[in-house]
Amino acid sequence: MKKYALITGASGGIGAATAFKLAHEGWNLYLHYYRNETNILELIEKLKVFNIELIPICADLTTEEGIHQVCNSVLNLNAIVYSSGVAPYGLFTDLSEQTIDDMLQLHVKSPLIIVQKLLPKLMKYPESSIVLISSIWGQTGSACEVMYSTVKGAQISFMKAISKEIARSGTRVNCVAPGAVKTNMLNGFSEEELDVLESEIPIGRLAEPKEIADVISFLLSKDSSYITGQVIGVNGGWYT
Template identity: 80%
Template sequence: MKKFALITGASGGIGAATAIKLAREGWNLYLHYYKNEQKMMEFLKKLKTYNTELIPICADLSTEAGVQTVCSSIFHLNAIVCSSGTAPYGLFTDLSEHTIDEMLQLHVKSPLIIIQKLLPQLMKTPESSIVLISSIWGQTGAACEVIYSTVKGAQIAFVKALSKEIARSGTRINCVAPGAVNTNMLQRFSEEEIEVLASEIPVGRLAEPEEISDVIAFLLSKESSYITGQVIGVNGGWYT
């Protein structure tokens, strides 16, 4: 039987690595993206080599209309991976109310509503799984990333609560909490700043997106059938 997974933020570093990993494993994919259509079209060509069904979905998840677009595009579903998002950097006192609203919509309300609307489809299958990509900062917090830490912490609380509510249905939900990952999200930092950052991590380097996608794929697999409501830190020992 065909397996379908929805990946939000599929054009980002972790989302794209997850799409490649799942396509290799025979998953059919709904690939959500926003803005960079040319990049997504090129990515689709790359994924076609895996002989899997690919359904691109363009939607702005910082809006309620974007959420509706995603939900109305899904027809069969076995898994959801929520990996879209941005991370504004700066003092909390400098954040605009618009930015705070946008972050709450993008990282909290939109994933919650997507999952709420699609849960009935997931529950039609004997085993289904949801993975939210949170962050090390959702676990421990970070100065100059206060709103990002807040919304990522909210994702963790949501996973812990919902897992208890849906466990008997056969649907599992977990969080992956990456540390510093070699993606475009770190472009705001200089080479020297990234070197200092890497030196603070016990393993001495940043994670690659594929190291995060391996954990996501595991949480979607039968090998993790007794794991739900958990936060899996993938941070090189940076936070334990």
């Protein structure tokens, strides 16, 4: 039987790594993106070697129209990986109301509505799975990333609640909470700042996107069939 997964934010570091991992395992993929069309086209070209279905979806998930565009583009579905996100850095008092609204829409309302609208498709199958990419800051909070910490914490609360509500349906819901990962989110940090960051992590280095993708793949597989409602930290021992 063909398997279909929706990956939001597929043009980003974690999203693209997840697409490679799932493609290698034979998943057919809906690849959501917004601004990074070049990245998504390059990704699709690289994934063609796996002989799977690749369906790009361009949508702005900070808008109502974008959310519904994603939902309306999906037919068969066995899994959702919600990997969309941005992380503005700075004092909370300096954030504009528009930034706050956009963060709430992208990180909270969008995954809630996408899951709500697509659950009937997932529940057609005896087993299906949802993975939300939260963050270490959703678990413990971070100064200068107050809004990001808030919305990532909300994702964790949503996951814990919805996983209980739908557990008997056969659809599992979990969160992956990465620490510091080598993606574009760290582009604003200097080499010196990254060195300090690495020194704070017990393992002593940043995560590779593939290491996050491996955990996502596990949570979508039958090997994790008794795991739901959990936050899996992938942070090198930075937060335990």
